[in-house]
Amino acid sequence: MSMVLPPFSLKNGRGENISFPSTKATLTCVVKEDCPTCREVMPLLVAFGHAFGADLDLHILSQTEAGIGVLEDAYSPPFSMLDDASLKVSFASDIDTVPTLFYSDVQGRPLTTLVGFVRDEWQQLAAELADKTGQTAAIDWEVLPQWRPGCGSLSVDPAIADRLRAQSQNSPLRARRIEIGSQDDEFEFMFDQGFSDGLPLVPPTPERVLRMLAGSSRDPQEVLALMPPNMGEVTVEKVAINAVMAGCKPEYMPVINTIVQAICTDAHNIHGVMATTMGASPVVVVNGPIREQIGMNMKLGALGQGNRANATIGRAVRLLIRNVGGAQPGGTERSTLGNPMKFTMCFAEWEERNPWSPLHVDRGFAAEDSVVSVFTMTSGPSLIVDQDSRTGSGLAGTMGLCLESAFNPKAHYATDCLLVVVPEHVDTFVRDNYSKSDIRRRIQEVTARPIKALVADEISGTGIKASVAAAMSAEALEKRLPKFRSDDDIHIVVAGADAGKFSGAFHGWATGEIGSMPVSRKIEEL
Amino acid sequence: MTILLDPTNERIPVARSIAPRPAAITGSVGFLDISKPRGNVLINRLETLLAQRLPQVTFNRYAKPTFTKPAPDALRRQINAENDFVIEALAD
Numbered sequence: 001m002s003m004v005l006p007p008f009s010l011k012n013g014r015g016e017n018i019s020f021p022s023t024k025a026t027l028t029c030v031v032k033e034d035c036p037t038c039r040e041v042m043p044l045l046v047a048f049g050h051a052f053g054a055d056l057d058l059h060i061l062s063q064t065e066a067g068i069g070v071l072e073d074a075y076s077p078p079f080s081m082l083d084d085a086s087l088k089v090s091f092a093s094d095i096d097t098v099p100t101l102f103y104s105d106v107q108g109r110p111l112t113t114l115v116g117f118v119r120d121e122w123q124q125l126a127a128e129l130a131d132k133t134g135q136t137a138a139i140d141w142e143v144l145p146q147w148r149p150g151c152g153s154l155s156v157d158p159a160i161a162d163r164l165r166a167q168s169q170n171s172p173l174r175a176r177r178i179e180i181g182s183q184d185d186e187f188e189f190m191f192d193q194g195f196s197d198g199l200p201l202v203p204p205t206p207e208r209v210l211r212m213l214a215g216s217s218r219d220p221q222e223v224l225a226l227m228p229p230n231m232g233e234v235t236v237e238k239v240a241i242n243a244v245m246a247g248c249k250p251e252y253m254p255v256i257n258t259i260v261q262a263i264c265t266d267a268h269n270i271h272g273v274m275a276t277t278m279g280a281s282p283v284v285v286v287n288g289p290i291r292e293q294i295g296m297n298m299k300l301g302a303l304g305q306g307n308r309a310n311a312t313i314g315r316a317v318r319l320l321i322r323n324v325g326g327a328q329p330g331g332t333e334r335s336t337l338g339n340p341m342k343f344t345m346c347f348a349e350w351e352e353r354n355p356w357s358p359l360h361v362d363r364g365f366a367a368e369d370s371v372v373s374v375f376t377m378t379s380g381p382s383l384i385v386d387q388d389s390r391t392g393s394g395l396a397g398t399m400g401l402c403l404e405s406a407f408n409p410k411a412h413y414a415t416d417c418l419l420v421v422v423p424e425h426v427d428t429f430v431r432d433n434y435s436k437s438d439i440r441r442r443i444q445e446v447t448a449r450p451i452k453a454l455v456a457d458e459i460s461g462t463g464i465k466a467s468v469a470a471a472m473s474a475e476a477l478e479k480r481l482p483k484f485r486s487d488d489d490i491h492i493v494v495a496g497a498d499a500g501k502f503s504g505a506f507h508g509w510a511t512g513e514i515g516s517m518p519v520s521r522k523i524e525e526l
Numbered sequence: 527m528t529i530l531l532d533p534t535n536e537r538i539p540v541a542r543s544i545a546p547r548p549a550a551i552t553g554s555v556g557f558l559d560i561s562k563p564r565g566n567v568l569i570n571r572l573e574t575l576l577a578q579r580l581p582q583v584t585f586n587r588y589a590k591p592t593f594t595k596p597a598p599d600a601l602r603r604q605i606n607a608e609n610d611f612v613i614e615a616l617a618d
Contacts, residue, residue, distance in 0.1 A: 096594045149562070152594070176532035178540050182599055183606065186528050193540065195533050204531045232535030241533045323533040 003113055005102045006092040010061065012080035013068050018059065021108030026057040029101040030090055033067035035151035037117050038099045042075045044122060044139055049078040051137035052129050063090055063098065063154045090155035091164040097150040101125075116150030172213060172220040173206055175237055190245070195323055197315065197343055201245040212240035215250025216257060217525045224257055225264030228271035230326035234260050238324050239316070246316035251294050252309060254525045255372060256316050259284055259346075262374045262521040263317070269516045273376045273509065274327035279335035280509040280516070283377045283418060284314060284346040285493055287360035288370030290523055291348040298348035300497035303381050303420065303504060314344030341377065347495060353423050354494040356436045363520040370523040375418050375491065376516035379406075381504030386425070392434030395425060396442035399503065403490075404447045404483055406507035410454045410463035412447070412481045416489035416508035416518075422496035425503050440487040447483035451476065485511075491518065527599070551580055553610035558597070559589040560616060568615045 005028055009019045020026055029045055031038035042060075049058045060077065061084040062068045068081045084090055093102070095115075103112040103125060112128075114121050123141050130136045155164055166173050180186045186203045190196055202208065213220050213236065220237040227234050239256055248256065263270040263282050273280045286296055297307035305311060327333045335342070351358040351367075360371035384402045389395040399419065407414050419439075421429070429439065451472070456463040469477060484490055489511060496503075509515055532540065557573060559565045573585050588605055590597045597605075605612055 147563075156594075173531065176536050176540070178530045178532055180528040180530060181602070182527050183603070186530060189542075190530070192542070203528065204533060206529055206531060209531050230535055230537065232537070237531075238533065238535075241531045245533055319533065324535050326535065326537075 003094050003100065003102075003115075004110060005104060005108070006089065007108060008089045008092075010059075010082040010084055010089065012082055013072060014080065016080075018080070018082055020057070020059060021104065021106065022057050023106065024055065024057045025106050025111075026059060026104045026108070027052075027101065028059045028061065028104065029099050030061045030063065030084065030093070030095055030153065031067070031071070031099050032063040032151070032154060033070040035098050037148040037150045039074075040145070040148055041099050041101075041117055041122070042071060042077070044126075044137070044144075046075050046077045047137040047139050048126070048129070051135040052133050053078055055133040055135075056129070061089060063087060087155040087160070087164055088168075090153055091161075091168060095153050096156045098153050099150060100153070103129075117145070117148040119144050119146050171206075171210075173209060173237060174221060174235075175209075175241060177206075194328065195245065195319070197318060197322065199343070201319075202247055204241045204244040208244045209237070209240050212244050212248065212250050212253065213237065215253035216240070217254075218257065224260050227260070227264050227321065227325035228327070229275070229332040230324075232324040232326060234264070234320060234324050239320060242319040242323060243312075243316040246319050247308065247312040248316050249294070249308070249312075252313050252316070254523050255286060255290060255294065255313055256320075257525065258372050258521050258523045259313070259317050259374060260320060262372055262519045263321075265519055267517045268374055268376065268519045270321065270325065271327075271332075273516055274321060274325070274333045276509065277334050277336045278378050278509060279337050279339040279342075280376050280378045281339050281341040281345060282317065283341060283375045283380070283506055284317070285359055285373045285375070285418075286313075286346065286348045286370070287351060287358050287365075287373070288523070289368065290370035290526065291351075296348035298350040298495045302347045302350070302495040303345075310346050310348070311344050314346030317346070318342060318344060339379070341380070345377075349493045350423070350495050353426060353498075355426060355430050356492075359491070359493050360520060362436075363518075365520065365522055370526055371520050372523065373518060373520040375416075375506065375518050376509045377418060377506035378415075378509050380418070380506030381420060382507065384503040384505055385501070386503075387501045389428060392429045392432030392438060393442055395428050396434065396439045397446045399439070399505070400443035400446035400483070403443060403505055403507075406483070406505075408460070408462055410456075410460060412449065412454055412483050413485040414511075416484065416491065416511045418491045418493070418506040418508070420496065420504040420506070421492060421494050422500060422503045423494070423498050424501045426494055428501075436492050437487070439492060440490045443490055444482035444484060444487060448480040450478050450480050452478065454481065548610075551583060551611060554584040554586055554608060555580075556586045556588055556605045556609035556612040558605065558612055558614040559587070560593040560614065561590050562593040562616065565593075565615045569613075572613065572615070 009017050058079045060081045065085040097115050101114040126137050190201050218236045224234045294309045296309045321327050365371045386398040454463050455469040557569045
């Protein structure tokens, strides 16, 4: 044990700064008001104050702010008590017990240190001080117990010791530290704790988290968002911890930070997205220069496995939702079937292969901005196989027919979709000078059905209720409804390998105010 | 020892799963005295009583260097290696 009292300047109950060391030898005692041994020694300290106060400085450090008033009221000491509620002096002096009494010389060097209460030690110190000052403290030693062990110092309370240590070392880390015994397996431990999505995690050691934090220019304690359902504070540090577990590189941090901000908006509504029994999940599309900078895949297999950035960025977001937000299957996450996108779903748009404007430009950003766009999707990618169409209208017609299955073929005006057009299909559209608007219009055209065709019947019991249809006029039943309420509900991006006429479509969830709306956000910290 | 940083919102204490509970006490039982005064009184009494009821069991005694700090790794490993059960006695 190497307890040394550091130089300090603390405020007394009147707000005055009191410094150690000063021009006299000093007695400094650290106490807390709910410790019986501290209360045992307070009258002795008061007696010391009356006897030796002219020759010694006497500092009593309270480990709580409230303790100053409580102890001053109870014992009326002839000295003011000092506020060490921040525990900085307690921590720096390395005490683990209160009371701890330091007797220091005029330079602040330690002469005697007493821990807890041992009557002989205190009596010996009183005699030594009496010898030096010619005064005697009025204490009846015989009525005092021989020994009292003292109480644990707040500065070693496991709940706050890590924070104090981090502050004293100027560490940016504030998260709770979990010690894994040398005989325990940290991988199994993380499974046991429920940190995992079911796959192994990289252990988030302080060293790895510090390296991850180097990828962000933000303050590690900045709160990016409150994440439902538990409204957990997503600090940059928590992002870094979960990013380490997911297997990310530090340079992915700005992307993950921005996705967190995008999904924790009222428009995206991550709470509903996670809670719905339908099994929705965020689908993230990344645009702009960041795609190349961090090596995202937008080409062959862009929606599949094999690329670290795509796979781990999406996974880090999902782990944050699980660990910080608290959405866990069987808890507030109630998906009937689940969905593989709930592991991860993040990809980049191949803007250079896109003959139209890229997604982020469509959504109001500059081409040179790096932007994340978050969609809520319940299924996908559902494949659109068309190796035969040679015209834009034919190909977009196929896309429309495939998209009609979203939810079920009779569900019109129900959801939105994210259409991922592959390069060979892009070429077909380009040959016909087909724009994105043309594709959307054609999809709406080929999916438009008279309302009478959307009524529940003997083939399929879902659709518009027969009783509702019966109340409609013949003219109203002939009115044709396209699949989507608006052309704007058809979101289009370009990705995939140069070879293959297989585009993909993600089917949405409840759209608009009652559900989830796409959110795009610029990555600012680049 | 490995240190991990908590990835959660820290609203729930970290819980560790406990070892399966055996149906019978056999083998060796370790007594760990944390070195607070009179901890040995409790352990002596427990050992006397348990020895009467479990004559086939071996008892081993251990002590932490100080009650204020966790048991050293070497002591934990030793207790783990030499015993099937451990009883830790707090004083006060």
